[in-house]
Amino acid sequence: xxxxxxxxxxxxxxxxxxxxxxxxxxxxxxxxxxxxxxxxxxxxxxxxxxxxxxxxxxxxxxxxxxxxxxxxxxxxxxxxxxxxxxxxxxxxxxxxxxxxxxxxxxxxxxxxxxxxxxxxxxxxxxxxxxxxxxxxxxxxxxxxxxxxxxxxxxxxxxxxxxxxxxxxxxxxxxxxxxxxxxxxxxxxxxxxxxxxxxxxxxxxxxxxxxxxxxxxxxxxxxxxxxxxxxxxxxxxxxxxxxxxxxxxxxxxxxxxxxxxxxxxx
Amino acid sequence: xxxxxxxxxxxxxxxxxxxxxxxxxxxxxxxxxxxxxxxxxxxxxxxxxxxxxxxxxxxxxxxxxxxxxxxxxxxxxxxxxxxxxxxxxxxxxxxxxxxxxxxxxxxxxxxxxxxxxxxxxxxxxxxxxxxxxxxxxxxxxxxxxxxxxxxxxxxxxxxxxxxxxxxxxxxxxxxxxxxxxxxxxxxxxxxxxxxxxxxxxxxxxxxxxxxxxxxxxxxxxxxxxxxxxxxxxxxxxxxxxxxxxxxxxxxxxxxxxxxxxxxxxxxxxxxxxxxxxxxxxxxxxxxxxxxxxxxxxxxxxxxxxxxxxxxxxxxxxxxxxxxxxxxxxxxxxxxxxxxxxxxxxxxxxxxxxxxxxxxxxxxxxxxxxxxxxxxxxxxxxxxx
Numbered sequence: 001x002x003x004x005x006x007x008x009x010x011x012x013x014x015x016x017x018x019x020x021x022x023x024x025x026x027x028x029x030x031x032x033x034x035x036x037x038x039x040x041x042x043x044x045x046x047x048x049x050x051x052x053x054x055x056x057x058x059x060x061x062x063x064x065x066x067x068x069x070x071x072x073x074x075x076x077x078x079x080x081x082x083x084x085x086x087x088x089x090x091x092x093x094x095x096x097x098x099x100x101x102x103x104x105x106x107x108x109x110x111x112x113x114x115x116x117x118x119x120x121x122x123x124x125x126x127x128x129x130x131x132x133x134x135x136x137x138x139x140x141x142x143x144x145x146x147x148x149x150x151x152x153x154x155x156x157x158x159x160x161x162x163x164x165x166x167x168x169x170x171x172x173x174x175x176x177x178x179x180x181x182x183x184x185x186x187x188x189x190x191x192x193x194x195x196x197x198x199x200x201x202x203x204x205x206x207x208x209x210x211x212x213x214x215x216x217x218x219x220x221x222x223x224x225x226x227x228x229x230x231x232x233x234x235x236x237x238x239x240x241x242x243x244x245x246x247x248x249x250x251x252x253x254x255x256x257x258x259x260x261x262x263x264x265x
Numbered sequence: 266x267x268x269x270x271x272x273x274x275x276x277x278x279x280x281x282x283x284x285x286x287x288x289x290x291x292x293x294x295x296x297x298x299x300x301x302x303x304x305x306x307x308x309x310x311x312x313x314x315x316x317x318x319x320x321x322x323x324x325x326x327x328x329x330x331x332x333x334x335x336x337x338x339x340x341x342x343x344x345x346x347x348x349x350x351x352x353x354x355x356x357x358x359x360x361x362x363x364x365x366x367x368x369x370x371x372x373x374x375x376x377x378x379x380x381x382x383x384x385x386x387x388x389x390x391x392x393x394x395x396x397x398x399x400x401x402x403x404x405x406x407x408x409x410x411x412x413x414x415x416x417x418x419x420x421x422x423x424x425x426x427x428x429x430x431x432x433x434x435x436x437x438x439x440x441x442x443x444x445x446x447x448x449x450x451x452x453x454x455x456x457x458x459x460x461x462x463x464x465x466x467x468x469x470x471x472x473x474x475x476x477x478x479x480x481x482x483x484x485x486x487x488x489x490x491x492x493x494x495x496x497x498x499x500x501x502x503x504x505x506x507x508x509x510x511x512x513x514x515x516x517x518x519x520x521x522x523x524x525x526x527x528x529x530x531x532x533x534x535x536x537x538x539x540x541x542x543x544x545x546x547x548x549x550x551x552x553x554x555x556x557x558x559x560x561x562x563x564x565x566x567x568x569x570x571x572x573x574x575x576x577x578x579x580x581x582x583x584x585x586x587x588x589x590x591x592x593x594x595x596x597x598x599x600x601x602x603x604x605x606x607x608x609x610x611x612x613x614x615x616x617x618x619x620x621x622x623x624x625x626x627x628x629x630x631x632x633x634x635x636x637x638x639x640x641x642x643x644x645x646x647x648x649x
Contacts, residue, residue: 070276077276190284192314193277193327200273 001056001154003046004107005080006117006133007039009064009071013122023230035071038118041181044188046116047079049150057081059110063091063102069204076199077191088208093221093228100132102219105212107137113154115178119144130180140173146184150175268569270336274329281340284309289344296345296472297620307351310382315341316355317380320364324376331510332572335517342521346624347472349518354424355379357514359386361507362432362449366492366499371451375430387428389419389478390504397637399434400443400501404480406435406450411487413437415450415480418462425476426461429454432491433480434500441498449491449500458483469623511632512585513575516568516592519628520561522621523592523599527557529618530603533610544606553602560599564592583645590638593628600625 011017012032020027035043043060050056058080062068065087072083086102094102107115115137120127134141147160159171159179173179191199209216217223241257243250258265270278292303310316318334320326329337334356342349354360360379363371378384395401404417415435425431431452438446452459462477487494491503531554534545544550571584600622604611611618629635 074276190280190309190313191276192280192312193273193329194314196273196276196280 001113003058004112004115005042005046007062008036008121009033009068010036010123019231036121040188041185042116043075044186076202077195082203085206090216090220095224095226096128097225098219098223100129104136119180134178140177142171143180144182146182302472315352316382320380326380330576335572338517339521342518343525346470350473357511358388358507362503366503368493384429385427386430387425389422389433404435412484415483419478421475422478426474443501445498447501449503451489512589516588519592519596523561523596526600526603530606557599560595586638586641596625
């Protein structure tokens with residue numbers, strides 16, 4: 001099977017986010033960059049399928065600045081076979097639509113049997129790119145999946161996801177399809193040192209918009225359908241209140257507060 | 266001297282840090298309570314290749330230098346001491362004897378399974394009557410036909426309950442002792458007469474399971490002498506070579522522990538508010554943090570200098586001892602200050618500094634006490 005994995009480099013989950021003075025974005029100096037945790041599940045799942053199906057390959061595709069190379073290398077060190085980075089200054093300011101368009105374009109000639117990705121990236125939390133990529137490529141999509149079974153002949157995939165009420169929804173899709181990973185799909189492996197050493201010599205290519213046959217107006221800030229007006233931090237959370245006293249009295253006081261102060265009941 | 270690891274090693278160190286924070290931190294209390302490192306942690310260490318860091322690649326290891334291994338140990342020592350203990354016998358005293366002095370057959374037979382972590386190695390030298398004076402061992406090995414029969418009791422043997430392969434030091438000539446009378450044997454688990462005795466409950470390093478290892482007419486074939494029959498009587502030198510290197514790598518761990526202790530103290534001092542301000546704003550606290558940071562830096566400089574010399578093949582026993590004595594005493598001061606900064610909170614079992622403080626105390630004793638190190642250093646100073 002030929003498997004593609006969409007991966008995004010994001011700030012480490014422990015990062016203390018600071019906003020630029022002009023509110024146009026976040027301050028990136030000193031940020032530690034990591035693989036989007038949901039994409040890690042996607043890489044791991046791809047590797048597990050590869051281990052089961054002889055002759056399979058895993059390609060990691062990312063769009064982002066030069067530094068994303070390091071994160072692609074992490075995926076290669078985990079065991080993926082090759083990597084592609086779309087890097088072009090004109091992509092600065094791309095929204096989900098423009099990103100999906102560029103990613104779809106790069107994947108088109110690859111003819112993947114299966115495309116895996118995280119359900120969302122933890123930086124912008126948009127959760128839109130996978131669906132849009134599926135539309136651009138005309139593929140079935142299965143989103144927020146926590147269990148994936150590919151049929152022996154590699155023609156179908158059964159995808160499981162949690163839905164409201166504690167129930168599971170089971171989707172069957174014809175391959176090729178795009179499947180977006182939810183937490184719980186697997187436990188991603190760590191890149192071993194031999195894996196890291198091998199990653200150095202694995203095929204990796206960087207392509208720009210010209211090579212893709214896309215114009216900046218289509219996929220960069222100019223092609224974006226969504227404009228960011230400003231960034232700001234959420235208001236600081238007020239400290240919690242502890243209501244003392246006997247349970248009955250405390251409950252009564254709580255209801256009173258919910259009604260009169262919070263006005264939610 | 267600025268020491269910069271390679272880009273690949275840096276990435277690997279980052280992976281280990283992530284492993285420690287994601288996998289080890291959540292089970293720290295469990296390790297303390299159950300006295301055991303969970304299986305999934307050990308599996309993770311195997312998967313990362315950490316059981317054969319310095320083992321040459323031809324025997325299935327990563328083939329890294331001592332200085333690289335030190336960097337790895339610094340990262341891996343940001344959690345309970347018992348986690349690092351899992352890998353240190355296979356990387357160190359448990360395998361180094363075979364690597365340094367073993368025959369090619371012995372290396373091929375044992376090193377790959379130790380490097381992969383499939384098997385665990387243990388080093389049995391210490392005895393109830395032979396600690397700092399290692400040459401005072403009373404375990405004997407007597408030739409019986411083509412076998413050697415080992416009798417005696419070893420004490421405080423790290424990783425013994427899990428071990429499959431033991432390097433055992435035994436007297437083969439009571440007169441000669443350290444000068445040609447001690448021999449190193451490889452004894453495999455399951456050999457009749459090899460019994461794991463009591464598992465000691467230690468003050469710290471909980472989960473490393475130091476145990477008693479008893480030999481009752483335990484017979485091993487002659488080919489199990491490290492280096493073969495020609496090495497009869499040469500085991501003490503083999504053991505000492507292994508221990509010298511361990512002094513350096515052990516110091517690396519101490520730096521990892523100390524850095525964690527300092528970080529815990531710093532983080533706590535910044536959020537703990539007393540008299541209307543974080544205690545980190547008090548000069549008394551600041552000086553403790555500054556002293557700790559300074560001493561850690563000094564230890565790091567000593568470590569990297571000594572490790573680079575070991576890698577370059579220089580004979581630097583005194584420098585290894587200086588690093589070990591300084592780093593272990595530094596660690597005790599740093600953990601003590603960190604606990605002091607934590608106040609009552611640090612004295613509670615749920616607080617990581619509580620077990621770090623207990624773990625720290627071990628390092629002034631193991632692999633040569635502070636007093637033995639000073640003896641080695643003084644001998645070097647006085648030699649000319």
